[in-house]
Amino acid sequence: MKIDYYPIILLVAGLLYSYWSGYTPVFIGLVYGIASIVSFALYAKDKKAAKTGAWRVQENTLHFSALVGGWPGAIIGQQQLRHKTQKVSFRIVFAITVLLNIGLLGWLHTPNIAPKLRYYIYKTESWAVKQFGINTGTRILLELTKFHRLQ
Known part of the structure; x- marks a missing residue:
């Protein structure tokens, strides 16, 4: 290689x-x-x-x-x-x-920014669910944006 x-x-x-x-x-x-x-x-x-x-x-x-x-x-x-x-x-x-x-x-991995990334992703998820409800698109969004484990 x-x-x-x-x-x-x-x-x-x-x-x-x-x-x-x-x-x-x-x-x-x-x-x-x-x-x-x-x-x-x-x-x-x-x-x-x-x-x-x-x-x-x-x-x-x-x-x-x-x-x-x-x-x-x-x-x-x-x-x-x-x-x-x-x-x-x-x-x-x-x-x-x-x-x-x-x-x-x-x-994105620094102590000040990592929690902010998590916060804004959760805010985006909440907004999408409020706007569009739970459907295939929002389920895909939720899967792509979920974190493997909580910090």
């Missing part, structure tokens, strides 16, 4: 630990998964456009997708598609977006 995939393995292990320890709900991992799929698709689109001379995806868009949690998909896209691996300035900004995203994830 290439060393470039180790950060993804560490993220998955960290998200599993975070969920199991009761810091974050499944929803956080789902956000990373969806953002990664979108990010990979953007890299694939940009690679195809680079080959055909079509309109390219802006680098800021690629970086934003990494910043919001799509960096695992971006890493896979860079490696599998052999795209955006040579431009040093792009790689530096990409590394900064990964570090900022991981820093934000770490910040």
Whole structure:
């Protein structure tokens, strides 16, 4: 396995630990998964456009997708598609977006922020149930946002 995939393995292990320890709900991992799929698709689109001379995806868009949690998909896209691996300035900004995203994830685990995350998620759940009642959509929301254990 290439060393470039180790950060993804560490993220998955960290998200599993975070969920199991009761810091974050499944929803956080789902956000990373969806953002990664979108990010990979953007890299694939940009690679195809680079080959055909079509309109390219802006680098800021690629970086934003990494910043919001799509960096695992971006890493896979860079490696599998052999795209955006040579431009040093792009790689530096990409590394900064990964570090900022991981820093934000770490910040969610701090003693001051973790209870606030839990509070706002519960408020969102309560609002959804009041607005829509208990139906399939709210049941899915409740499952995705529940914490494994109370802290």
